[in-house]
Each structure stands twice: as C-alpha cells, then as structure tokens.
Amino acid sequence: EDQVTQSPEALRLQEGESSSLNCSYTVSGLRGLFWYRQDPGKGPEFLFTLYSAGEEKEKERLKATLTKKESFLHITAPKPEDSATYLCAVRRPDNAGNMLTFGGGTRLMVKP
Amino acid sequence: DSGVTQTPKHLITATGQRVTLRCSPRSGDLSVYWYQQSLDQGLQFLIQYYNGEERAKGNILERFSAQQFPDLHSELNLSSLELGDSALYFCASSPGQGKAGNTIYFGEGSWLTVV
Numbered sequence: 001e002d003q004v005t006q007s008p009e010a011l012r013l014q015e016g017e018s019s020s021l022n023c024s025y026t027v028s029g030l031r032g033l034f035w036y037r038q039d040p041g042k043g044p045e046f047l048f049t050l051y052s053a054g055e056e057k058e059k060e061r062l063k064a065t066l067t068k069k070e071s072f073l074h075i076t077a078p079k080p081e082d083s084a085t086y087l088c089a090v091r092r093p094d095n096a097g098n099m100l101t102f103g104g105g106t107r108l109m110v111k112p
Numbered sequence: 113d114s115g116v117t118q119t120p121k122h123l124i125t126a127t128g129q130r131v132t133l134r135c136s137p138r139s140g141d142l143s144v145y146w147y148q149q150s151l152d153q154g155l156q157f158l159i160q161y162y163n164g165e166e167r168a169k170g171n172i173l174e175r176f177s178a179q180q181f182p183d184l185h186s187e188l189n190l191s192s193l194e195l196g197d198s199a200l201y202f203c204a205s206s207p208g209q210g211k212a213g214n215t216i217y218f219g220e221g222s223w224l225t226v227v
Contacts, residue, residue, distance in 0.1 A: 043220045044155070098160060099170060
C-alpha cells in the first residue's frame with residue numbers, strides 16, 4: 001500500500017528564515033510526486049510535479065527536489081504570505097486512473 | 113482560480129438525508145476526480161471518471177455514488193448521511209491520462225455539515 005509521510009506536521013518560521021519540508025514516500029513504481037499549497041478553507045493549488053530522482057523545480061521562493069525515497073520543499077527567505085499547508089502526493093501506475101495518494105501536510109506559519 | 117467550479121459552496125443537512133454536489137471541470141479536461149477532506153483523515157481519493165466512464169475507485173462508501181455526464185460535468189451523490197460524513201468535498205480535473213494529463217487541478221470545495 002502506498003504511504004506518504006510529511007514532516008514536520010507544523011513549522012513556525014520568522015520572515016526570512018529559510019527551511020525545508022520533507023515528504024517521505026513508499027510506492028511501487030512512482031509515476032510522479034506532486035506538491036500542492038492549500039490555504040484554509042480553499043482547494044489545493046498545484047505547485048510542482050517531479051518524475052525522477054535528481055529532478056528539481058523552482059518557483060519564486062520555493063524549490064522542490066526528489067530522491068528515490070523522499071522529496072523536499074525548500075523555502076528560501078519566506079514571507080508571511082507563504083503561510084499555508086503544503087501537501088505532497090504520489091501517483092503510481094494503475095491499470096486505469098490517475099489517483100493521487102496524499103500525505104497529511106505540513107502547516108507552515110511565517111511570522112513577520 | 114483553477115477553473116474547476118463546484119456548487120454548492122456550503123451545505124447543512126440532517127442525518128439520513130441525501131445531497132448532490134456538482135462540479136464543472138476545467139475547459140477541455142476529460143478526467144474528473146472527487147476527494148474528501150476531513151480533519152482526521154486528510155485528503156482521501158473517492159473516485160475518478162474519464163470521459164463519462166468510471167476509471168478508478170478509492171475509499172468511496174456504498175452510500176456515495178458519482179457520475180460524469182456527456183458535457184463532462186460531474187455529480188457526487190451522498191445518501192443516508194451520517195454525522196461522520198461532514199467534510200470538505202473537492203472536485204478536481206485533469207486533461208487526460210498521459211504524462212501531460214497527470215496534473216490534477218482542484219476546485220474550491222463544497223463544505224458539507226451533517227447535523
């Protein structure tokens with residue numbers, strides 16, 4: 001069974017204090033690891049897809065990396081508007097379908 | 113704005129009742145997904161439709177059913193509602209099944225409260 005574990009569950013940072021969020025996964029035949037941002041009461045907003053170990057993607061202050069067992073979301077010099085829950089999810093091959101298995105999320109709070 | 117539209121945004125209903133949640137996917141997307149998010153369970157995959165046909169099923173209860181219509185909009189029907197069904201229900205869509213079609217875009221959700 002696919003497992004996705006995110007750590008820490010919650011993270012408090014001061015504005016400008018860089019850090020990383022972790023997503024560990026156990027899946028047979030990964031076909032994509034996805035990062036989403038979710039604001040309270042809103043739908044998840046797509047950030048990145050990573051497909052193979054060593055791949056990196058960047059968007060503004062966010063950088064996602066992937067190894068064979070985990071992914072990191074690095075946040076450089078965060079701002080208060082980066083406060084949100086960050087979700088990772090994995091997709092594995094299936095006979096049909098495109099379902100994602102999500103981790104529990106990391107709730108990030110950035111204080112000014 | 114992801115382009116995925118869900119109605120209603122909020123719904124309060126009594127136990128034992130039946131409700132229908134509606135979803136319009138992004139223009140051109142053929143796949144529609146339904147997810148449930150509760151405080152203790154996180155985001156759970158319920159079901160996927162692709163161009164009108166069921167393609168994948170997750171932890172969807174027998175009391176729940178869904179369908180995708182020829183115009184590609186989808187409905188999730190929840191019946192014999194229980195208190196534990198209170199959750200945020202998300203619809204999502206993606207272009208298709210290939211690598212480019214892997215990215216799933218979520219709507220803003222429908223808040224269901226069962227009292």
